[in-house]
Amino acid sequence: MTDLTPVHRPGSISQRARAALQPGGASYLEGLNPEQRQAVETTEGPVLVLAGAGTGKTRVLTTRIAHLIATGRARPFDILAVTFTNKAAREMKERIGHLVGPSAEGMPWLGTFHSIGAKILRRHAELVNLRSDFTILGMDDQLRLLKQVIAAENLDDKRWPARQLAGLLDDWKNRGLTPEQVPQGEAGAFGGGRGVKLYKAYQDRLATLNACDFGDLLLHCLRLWRENPDVLQNYQDRFRYMLVDEYQDTNVAQYLWLRLLAQARKNLCCVGDDDQSIYGWRGAEVDNILRFEHDFPGAVVVRLERNYRSTGHILAAASHIIAYNEGRLGKTLRTEDEPGEKLTVTGAWDSEEEARLVGEEIEALHAKGHKLSEMAVLVRTSAQMREIEDRFVQLGLPYRVVGGPRFYERAEIRDALAYLRCVAQPADDLAFERIINTPKRGLGDATLQILHNHARSARIPLMQAARLVTETEELKAKPRGALRDLMRGFERWHRMMEGTPHSEVARVVLEESGYTDMWQKERTADAQGRLENLKELVRSMEEFPDLGAFLEHVSLVMDANEGEGGDRASLMTLHAAKGLEFDTVFLPGWEEGLFPSQRSLDESGRAGLEEERRLAHVGLTRARKRLKLYFSSNRRIHGLWQATVPSRFIDELPEASVEVMEAPASFSHGMGGSRFDRVTPFGSSYATPGWQRAQAHQASVERGSFGGGRGNERGRPAQRGPLTIEGELVAKSTSSESSFTTGARVLHSKFGPGTVAAVDGNKLTVDFDKSGRKMVLDSFVERTS
DNA sequence: GCAATGGTTTCGACT
DNA sequence: AAACCATTGC
Numbered sequence: 109m110t111d112l113t114p115v116h117r118p119g120s121i122s123q124r125a126r127a128a129l130q131p132g133g134a135s136y137l138e139g140l141n142p143e144q145r146q147a148v149e150t151t152e153g154p155v156l157v158l159a160g161a162g163t164g165k166t167r168v169l170t171t172r173i174a175h176l177i178a179t180g181r182a183r184p185f186d187i188l189a190v191t192f193t194n195k196a197a198r199e200m201k202e203r204i205g206h207l208v209g210p211s212a213e214g215m216p217w218l219g220t221f222h223s224i225g226a227k228i229l230r231r232h233a234e235l236v237n238l239r240s241d242f243t244i245l246g247m248d249d250q251l252r253l254l255k256q257v258i259a260a261e262n263l264d265d266k267r268w269p270a271r272q273l274a275g276l277l278d279d280w281k282n283r284g285l286t287p288e289q290v291p292q293g294e295a296g297a298f299g300g301g302r303g304v305k306l307y308k309a310y311q312d313r314l315a316t317l318n319a320c321d322f323g324d325l326l327l328h329c330l331r332l333w334r335e336n337p338d339v340l341q342n343y344q345d346r347f348r349y350m351l352v353d354e355y356q357d358t359n360v361a362q363y364l365w366l367r368l369l370a371q372a373r374k375n376l377c378c379v380g381d382d383d384q385s386i387y388g389w390r391g392a393e394v395d396n397i398l399r400f401e402h403d404f405p406g407a408v409v410v411r412l413e414r415n416y417r418s419t420g421h422i423l424a425a426a427s428h429i430i431a432y433n434e435g436r437l438g439k440t441l442r443t444e445d446e447p448g449e450k451l452t453v454t455g456a457w458d459s460e461e462e463a464r465l466v467g468e469e470i471e472a473l474h475a476k477g478h479k480l481s482e483m484a485v486l487v488r489t490s491a492q493m494r495e496i497e498d499r500f501v502q503l504g505l506p507y508r509v510v511g512g513p514r515f516y517e518r519a520e521i522r523d524a525l526a527y528l529r530c531v532a533q534p535a536d537d538l539a540f541e542r543i544i545n546t547p548k549r550g551l552g553d554a555t556l557q558i559l560h561n562h563a564r565s566a567r568i569p570l571m572q573a574a575r576l577v578t579e580t581e582e583l584k585a586k587p588r589g590a591l592r593d594l595m596r597g598f599e600r601w602h603r604m605m606e607g608t609p610h611s612e613v614a615r616v617v618l619e620e621s622g623y624t625d626m627w628q629k630e631r632t633a634d635a636q637g638r639l640e641n642l643k644e645l646v647r648s649m650e651e652f653p654d655l656g657a658f659l660e661h662v663s664l665v666m667d668a669n670e671g672e673g674g675d676r677a678s679l680m681t682l683h684a685a686k687g688l689e690f691d692t693v694f695l696p697g698w699e700e701g702l703f704p705s706q707r708s709l710d711e712s713g714r715a716g717l718e719e720e721r722r723l724a725h726v727g728l729t730r731a732r733k734r735l736k737l738y739f740s741s742n743r744r745i746h747g748l749w750q751a752t753v754p755s756r757f758i759d760e761l762p763e764a765s766v767e768v769m770e771a772p773a774s775f776s777h778g779m780g781g782s783r784f785d786r787v788t789p790f791g792s793s794y795a796t797p798g799w800q801r802a803q804a805h806q807a808s809v810e811r812g813s814f815g816g817g818r819g820n821e822r823g824r825p826a827q828r829g830p831l832t833i834e835g836e837l838v839a840k841s842t843s844s845e846s847s848f849t850t851g852a853r854v855l856h857s858k859f860g861p862g863t864v865a866a867v868d869g870n871k872l873t874v875d876f877d878k879s880g881r882k883m884v885l886d887s888f889v890e891r892t893s
Numbered sequence: 894g895c896a897a898t899g900g901t902t903t904c905g906a907c908t
Numbered sequence: 909a910a911a912c913c914a915t916t917g918c
Contacts, residue, residue: 193908222908266914320906390907491904511907545894552894586896664908683906705905721908746903747909 136207137176140167147377147410148172151181151349154370154404155377156397160441161415161729162689165379169351170200172377173215174207176349183215188347189368190221192354194664196222196687200353217347221362223664225325225345228332228343230660234327235336241533241656243319244663248522249538250274257309261302268299277307281323284330284361287311317537326361331369336636344372354402355380359391359638367403376403376892383430386683386723388715389708398437405762419448421733421765426728428762447765449734453758454739454769458699458749459492463499466694469736470645470677473692480506482691484678486704486727492696493679511684516662520627522636524645525662527617530603533657535569544574547626549590558582571598577638597621610658611649618642628759693731696738698755703705705717724757781837 137145137505147157147168159165173189176182191197197219204215219223226244233240245253254270256276276298280290287308295304314320320328330415350370352358355378360365370376379399385394400800401407414421423443456462470483483484485496493509500507515521523546529539545551561575578592588782601617608616624642627635652658678690697703704720729734739754852864 220908325908391904489904489906514907548895550894554894681906700906708907744909 116593136178140164140171141414143410143412143414143875144171145166146408148175148297149158150408150410151179152375154374154400154407155411156355156400156404156407157377157412158413158437159379159381159407159438160379160415160439161384161726162415163412163441164414164416164686165353165381165412168202168412169353170207170378172351173204174759177208182886183347183509185216186346186348186350187215187217188213188224189218189351189353190224190353190366191218192220192357193687194223196353198670214408220664221320221365222325225365226660226664229320229325229328232332232336232339235339236330236332237315238320239318241318242530243533243536243538244325244660245314245319245321246517246522246663246707247274248318248517249542250540252541253317254306254310254659255314257306257313258299258618260309261299261306263299263302266668272422273298273303273306276303277310278323279391280307280363281321282359283776284327284364286327286331300765307377318495318535319538322659323361326365330361330364330368335778340368341372343369349371349375350377351376352376353380354384356382356385356394356397357387357390358395358396361391363393363396370404376404381439383433383439384686384687384726386719386726388712388719393434397573400433401711410480411439411746413439415441415443415445418729419445419733421447421450422728422731422733424765425451425735425761426725428765429721429728429757429760430725432760433721435718450736450767451735451761452767452769453698453737453761455754456738458742459495459740459744462696462740465522465738466496466736467499467505471503473734474505476694480675480677483694484680484685484688484690484692484730485694485696486680486682486685486730487684488697488705488723490681492702492869493681496679496696500677500679506674507679508676510678510680510688517640517643518638520641521645521662523623524614524618525659526621526644527621528614528655529659530598531569531613531617534598534602537570540570540574540586541773543621543623544594546620549594549622550587551590551594553571555583555591561609570696571595594621605655607649610652610655611646613655614646618646643733683724685730686726687733691729691732692734692736693727694736694738695727695744698737698739698758699743700755701752702743703755703757721757721760756824 137148140148141164144164147155148171151172151283157165157168159168173187178189190199190201201215201218204218221511222572228287228764229236229238229242229731230240233242251270251274254273255265258268258273260269280294285306286293291306295301297303300308314324322368328708333343347369350366350373359382366376378397378645380397382394385392385397388394401409418426420443423441423445424447427441453467456465470480470485473483474480487493487496487840497507497509514565516525523543526536526539526542530535530543533539537860544556559570559573559577562568562577563570566573566576568576574591575595578588578595583591596751597617598618601613601620604613604616624639627642628640650657678688700706703724704717708716708720710716737758739752739758741752742749743752744750850864856863
């Protein structure tokens with residue numbers, strides 16, 4: 109508890125901040141508009157800042173913190189600042205740093221709910237029946253555990269999948285419910301009336317394992333504070349000022365957590381936007397924001413409505429669409445920016461064509477000098493990414509997937525971490541179970557069963573049981589030898605921790621355990637990537653003082669700093685895009701069923717639709733200058749091609765701000781009969797009123813520019829002639845002859861190993877071992893032999 | 894214990 | 909269509 113004692117080092121943040129304070133008004137307050145300034149300067153009492161998209165929300169938060177420090181109201185460690193993502197926390201640290209000087213260690217209580225919860229729990233672990241070195245379970249550990257719990261209840265894990273139970277527990281935990289508090293009616297929700305029983309059993313297992321899951325990081329805090337008023341008071345005293353970002357996304361547990369802390373001083377400032385609440389499925393309660401004034405009487409409410417990000421048309425579209433929602437607090441975004449370019453809406457025949465259109469447009473803009481890093485493609489579901497990625501790869505367009513499979517959830521990272529956990533915490537059964545046979549060493553279920561029996565009857569950790577069992581005759585010679593080798597390894601590595609830098613220990617562990625070998629032997633493309641990831645993992649360890657600190661970080665952090673390198677277009681889900689902005693934003697897949705998502709509609713009806721609409725609003729407001737929407741008439745869903753209808757959201761756009769584009773006809777399906785009869789894109793599926801409006805508009809444009817155009821067989825408005833044929837897009841420059849020759853073995857980052865079948869300029873035809881013949885640019889493969 | 898096979902499910906977003 | 913799981917045969 110060292111940082112309980114305030115220390116004033118020379119050059120500390122507060123001193124620098126004070127130095128920055130000028131007579132007659134602080135420099136950092138300049139340039140704030142009156143509302144922003146009010147939000148910053150109303151330091152005492154509860155404040156709710158309703159900040160629309162692009163209204164300078166983060167600026168207000170960071171300036172407010174700087175202001176608190178600069179005016180001497182608080183020292184950096186008196187302030188609790190909560191964000192939702194680690195990324196947001198990082199960015200805020202950085203921006204505060206810019207305002208008041210380097211802040212790395214200055215704001216110990218700036219972080220996500222979960223990281224702060226973990227920090228608090230570590231200090232008082234024993235009060236909630238944990239030891240301070242408890243492990244934080246990831247999703248996969250959690251599922252494994254739940255499977256065991258389900259099996260122990262003699263339930264059929266097919267009928268009662270662990271995933272479903274995980275969801276149920278998650279929901280309860282989000283609502284702040286301990287097993288005892290689960291309402292009668294819901295208790296029997298799983299496994300034929302045994303929901304709560306399983307919840308209890310799971311919590312017991314967690315306690316024995318000295319572990320907790322994400323939800324527990326908050327729930328245990330609640331219990332800690334309720335049962336130990338002195339501890340609560342300690343924190344209430346400590347956090348003189350509290351700030352919460354993205355308040356619309358807080359769930360009940362987080363709300364209770366905040367309320368306990370804020371009760372005493374009531375210096376709570378929550379910043380949020382009810383129109384950007386997109387995590388209802390995760391238990392977020394928009395009600396929290398709607399009820400703020402009720403919960404904190406006398407709260408000052410500040411509305412930020414001046415948008416500094418987007419052009420007039422973009423803002424008009426965003427405002428228009430969100431206005432279809434009921435139950436809003438009601439904000440109207442304004443801009444003083446010019447109208448700018450109209451939004452475009454383009455229909456494609458199928459998702460492949462849609463991906464192609466997006467790719468073309470990005471290339472066209474790039475050719476005109478726009479930076480790729482200022483362009484982003486935002487999709488509703490990650491399943492849409494594949495096709496777009498394929499297209500990018502084909503075009504040789506550098507791109508980055510944001511928030512993809514999370515770094516720490518990748519198998520190789522989880523494995524490596526399990527090894528490290530075994531070294532650092534020899535009682536970590538889950539970690540041991542994970543790696544006992546990874547790489548394969550002939551220690552399968554049978555062996556594990558024996559170890560489990562021993563461990564359970566002797567009440568000792570698995571690793572200890574393993575060591576004992578190697579001394580007996582219980583195992584056959586081969587597994588016994590393997591197990592002994594492994595255990596000797598762990599003893600060696602454990603000893604190594606003293607005196608050797610932990611990243612070095614990690615490297616040695618991965619090496620000597622045969623783990624890196626395992627991937628090296630696998631000659632697939634993603635094995636390469638996995639080895640890279642492992643290297644990155646080891647490298648990133650250097651930034652932490654010790655192994656414990658590193659493991660803590662990793663179990664909480666969602667995204668590693670992805671390579672920022674180079675000028676790349678971004679591809680991500682709409683959810684991942686919240687808080688980001690780009691000059692040009694592409695929004696493909698605006699179709700009924702996909703967006704709004706059918707599932708959302710089925711599950712939550714009108715509320716679901718409204719959440720989807722907020723998601724649309726988030727997507728639209730990510731753009732500064734250009735917004736391009738797409739839909740396609742056919743899409744593959746669960747492997748089946750389905751005809752699709754443009755999203756109702758397209759019809760909710762203001763006509764005056766939208767321009768309807770027509771996709772150039774494509775010949776790509778002409779050969780050998782396509783999967784469908786080629787129909788005009790103005791077929792029956794475009795029967796919505798908005799679309800007919802758009803169609804009429806388009807027809808007039810068409811006549812103007814093409815002098816009547818050519819009618820097609822059904823007498824509908826003409827399609828423009830073939831402007832592009834697919835092959836053209838593949839090669840941008842064939843100037844330099846490729847250095848690859850037919851028959852060479854190559855490795856492609858996506859398709860894996862293959863053999864070059866033909867060379868044409870810088871285009872290669874490659875027979876890939878796994879994915880067959882493909883045409884790729886030579887810069888995308890490397891020679892392997 | 895392991896690889897191969899076949900049958901089933903899946904694509905909703907995240908700490 | 910691909911990923912995932914459980915069972916089967918070696």
